Amino acid sequence: MYEIKCLNKISEVGTSRFDENYHCSESVENPDAVLVRSASMHDMELPKSLLAIARAGAGVNNIPLDKCSEQGIVVFNTPGANANAVKELVLAGLLLSSRKIVPAIEWAKTLKGKGDEVGKLVEKGKGAFVGPEIGGKTLGVVGLGAIGILVANAARSLGMEVYGYDPYLSVDAAWGLSRSIRHARTLDEIYASCDYITVHVPLTPDTKGMINKESIAKMKDGVRLLNFARGDLAVSSDVISALESGKAAAYVTDFPSDDMLGVDGVIAIPHLGASTPESEDNCARMAAGELMEYLQNGNIKNSVNMPAVSMPRDCSSCSIRICILHRNIPNTISRLSGALAESGINIENMQSKSKKDYAYTILDVTGDVKETTAEHIQTFPEIIRVRILR
């Protein structure tokens, strides 16, 4: 029985994929795997039993990736599964940042009780809420991954002039991008050209605080900023100063912080980007599938810390699979095959791939594989974790 611990509420569309071989609950003590959304795992004790973590979502900054890699815990995410939900909210954000919709709605509520006067008061007061159209304006999209591409293409169809910036753009992503999106080669080009700037990059040491005093100074006066990626991409005191001085006209964020709340020009949304039934279902379905495939077959797809390695389990003569997470250093495969040969075990099929400092090898074998074989391999310093699947 595989034990799955859920750290957040996960859509049943995902958890119902677990069959009778799985037990999934919040209270599991020694989990084989964890399913998580945004709960922070940084201060959590990671039990020895833990083989994998699946993040039902895109961002993995709530998971201690280095610690997981060192302990042989494979971390998955669900690329693209919530991208449409975020795109739709970003489009709403563009309009919210332009048309003063939030303060206007708040003001309209104050007219309650004015009876027949309401119509006249509306016409008299609405002049305070004039805001520009987005059609014909320039939008800079920073990060052209699953979300950035959808935002760029949709904004283009709404009549915006769109600049995209992503120095690590994947070939697949490039195929999905409308040809009418302008390629910005530097962030400075985005800052200098764009009336609206939206960020869709992961939070990493490189991107942390990228919206700051210096970058804002390079932006157009009255720039409208949208952050549906992570709060720490922006230095909030610098954003607040920019709003106060009029340098920035609006900051729409899906990640409110205490100092931002109530500041004029801040439109704070309570992390609703992925909060649609469709996206919650998509993420949960994909995350559960990734865990099952890894736990049962050792196959890795969509991991953020380990290489993608998959082999079908169609070898009729070799029902035993040995899965080895190891360091990416010379001679490891040769040591592994030597140790197996010494025990009379033959490798029928194998796949091995590396990702930065780590590598993963799957071996379908014939012979008498004893637990002591795994224990012996596990003593090699370059080996992180060995599993035998029968």
Ligand SMILES: NC(=O)c1ccc[n+]([C@@H]2O[C@H](COP(=O)([O-])OP(=O)(O)OC[C@H]3O[C@@H](n4cnc5c(N)ncnc54)[C@H](O)[C@@H]3O)[C@@H](O)[C@H]2O)c1
């Ligand atoms: N608000 C929400 O609910 C919500 C939902 C999903 C994702 N997110 C956030 O949005 C981020 C993006 O999500 P995604 O699904 O598009 O991820 P993704 O991995 O598909 O795309 C990220 C893109 O950013 C690019 N990138 C990385 N560093 C960059 C840099 N320094 N400059 C420019 N581009 C850079 C990458 O090349 C990649 O194309 C996530 O990491 C997450 O933090 C938020």
Ligand SMILES: O=C(O)CC[C@@H](O)C(=O)O
């Ligand atoms: O789970 C959520 O609601 C948000 C997920 C989102 O922040 C992500 O990075 O995918």
